[in-house]
Structures are given as structure tokens and as C-alpha cells.
Amino acid sequence: MTISQELFQKAGTLIPGGVNSPVRACKSVHCDPLFVASASGSKLTTEDGAEFIDYVMSWGPMLLGHNHPEVAAAIAHTAAKGTSFGAPCRLEVELAQAVVDAVPGIEMVRMVSSGTEATMSALRLARGYTGKNGVIKFHGGYHGHADAFLASAGSGVATQSIPGTPGVPADVVKHTLLAHYNDLEAVRALFEQQGDDIAAVIVEPVAGNMGLVLPKPGFLQGLRELTSKYGALLIFDEVITGFRVSFGGAQAAFGIDPDLTCLGKIIGGGLPVGAYGGKRKIMSHIAPSGNVYQAGTLSGNPLAMAAGLATLKALAQKDYAALAARTDAFSRELENILHGKGVPVTRNHIASIFTLFFTETPVVDFPSAQTGDSKAFVSFYQQMREQGIYLAPSGFECAFTSFAHSEQDFERTLDAARKVRF
Ligand SMILES: *Cc1c(COP(=O)(O)O)cnc(C)c1O
16 A cells, blocks of 8 residues: 555545545545645655646645745745734735735735635625625536535536535525526526626636636626626636736736635635735725624734735746746647547636646536546546646646746656557
8 A cells, every 4th residue: 555545544534535625535536645745846746755747736826836935935934923913914914915906806805714715705795785695606616615605516516516515505505596607698687587686796707617618708798797787796706817817817817897806726825815805895894894794813814924925926027928828838739649549628728727628519618518528537637647747636627837837847748648548
């Protein structure tokens, strides 16, 4: 048995399923998880001492690469001065300023400790602000694991085919209305039927939890117009796309002005951070300036703020266009290699994100994402892993590149793909 297998066996007796977040168990690819001992740049090293080129990057946060020297130094420097005060600190103001400067739709921002908290709180604010209850989300969209969003969700919920999940009362999700991503007419119909009780539309402006799915031209603009017309808020869940699709997020890239924006992943530079922000007149409704309650013992703690701030400072200097072009060329070559083996494959790409779907159907929403051949995906995943390439263990996830990925990493990955047999 490998050390990873031993640890996983022990973990299974102590932690449900042996993991602290379901997808990590690698169940849908019929593998045991690898236990990671350390990570640096584009690489992971397992407890067994094996090195992998990483395309999961902690599910998105590590856009600078693992253990980036400036981020690591900021964490060490700050930790020496205490890790949580439960009182305001300077770094919170500095990170808030950096976020407001970077993200066009954010005039005020509140820090929380995860993406789940960010979306949950943004929805509460939208309901408190509008006095309405309904929320429209999209099939295959994932907004963390708060009850209201666990209807037809993506990410781990997608691969596990949990229809929603036990434990969420029907009374709670009855306010959650569903449409297919990129289907503006369905959203329009929902507003026409029950627009007087819809508080918000929440959307990943570029969907990343059913694999990568891009918005069709006019889709996001249409959501902006419909929400404005009916007095509902447009919430952009930019937990993946924020600081990744561009430094100002997808909203900067697509030129759309949402009312509220949720952030997570990158904003914490690898520490547990989320944030939600938006228009001053809406954000002022949050306690204590307003009466919509939301709080957090560890929110805005100096350690997390320092990691986030160092990350944003370093990212501000980076050439996003160059990484996008390199990721495009790399993922296109990967697609060509698979084509050459007679495997159906459809590639979606933006910035430093891509997904290869094992289907010939263009992937524009959750049903088309589900046409992927999961057997082919599992075989690809397993053979790449045997060759030291660490991909997300699900066909409904993104591959992430980082500023630490080298051309040599890409070449090694392509060489591995050339050796895969279907
Ligand atoms: C990961 C993710 C979340 C949840 O963030 P957590 O930090 O895992 O709670 C929410 N929305 C999107 C789009 C995500 O990708």
C-alpha cells in the first residue's frame, strides 16, 4: 500500500468519506485520492514523494502558483504578529481598497471566510434590500453549499447526481427558480410569471462548475436588462472568475455592471477568504450600517487579509493576455491530440481556464455538458495521473493554469496525452 492509501484508509475511519470536501475522494474516476505533502509553483508533491504537474491549483485559488514567495513571506511576517484579533485591523482596509480598485462593480465590500458565505450573504442582502424572496439560478451553476443554492447545482453535486440533497427543506428551495445557462428566454418567462417576487438572479458570468461554459453574446447583458426592469438584483458569482478571467473579473472582461459580486478562491491567496460587495446604496443595508445581519468571528483576520493582499499586489503586475494565449495554444494542442486518437472532444477556453468535454456537441449549458463520454474521461484521467499529470477528477470541472506553469510543463503534459490509449 502507498502512504496515500494508508492515510486514506485511516481518514475513512475518522472523516466522512475520508475527505473534507467530496470531490477530493476521486470516486467518480474510480481512484483513491493522492495525499499532498507540499506544493510549489506548478507542482504538487505527494506523501509518497511523487511529483505532479497540477491543473487543479486548489480548484482555482493558486493563480500565482503554489507557495508564491511574496505570498508566503506576507503570511509568515503577519503570523508573527498574531493571527486573529476579533477587532478591526489595517490589512482589512487595505484589501478592501485593493478589491474596490480592481473590480468595477464593487464600491463597498464585506469579507467573509469562504465563497459559500459570500453567496449566502449576498442572497440574504438581495432579499433584505428588495423585500422579495425568489432567486433565479442556472442548472449546473454552483454557488457553494448554502441550502438555497442546492437545487440542480454543479461541482461535486453534479458528479454525485445528488438531486439537490437530503437535508434541504422543500420550503427553502421553493424560492429557487431554475433556468438553463445561456437561455435568456427562460429567464424572461420566469420574470413574466413571477417577477414581483424575484429578489435576484445569481450567475457565474463564465460558468465553471459544469466544466467551463462561456456566456453567449447578449446573455449577460440580457440578464442585466431583465433584472433592472423587474427591480431584482444581478449577482455575479465571480468566486472562480474574479481576478482570473481578468484582474477586474468577468465583469470587466464582458463590460457588465452587476449589483453585487461574490468573490472567493483567488482573493484569499490560498487562505480561507470570501467576499461580497457591490453598490454602496445596497451594501449599506448590511449590519451595522443597515439591518441585514451578517457576521463572522474570523472574518477579515490579518493572516487571510495579508495573503489576499500579497496575491492581488503580485497579480496586478502580471500579463494576463500572455497567459491566456499560452493556455489557448496548450489546450488547443491537447484537443488536437485527442482528436487524433478518434475521441470526440469539445474544448471551451477563456483566460487561464479550459475544459475538454468528451463530446462532439457544443457545450453551452448543463445538458450539453452532460453529453460527455464519462468512460473516456475516466480513462484519460487515470492514464494522465499515472504519468504525473494532476487533473480535476471530474468531467464537470475546469483545468486551471497559473503564472507558474512553464512551457516545459505544457510540453510534458502534451507528451503524456500522446501516450494515452482509448
Ligand atoms: C468554489 C465556488 C463557490 C464556493 O466557495 P467555497 O469557498 O468552496 O465555499 C461558490 N461559487 C463558485 C462559482 C465556486 O466556484
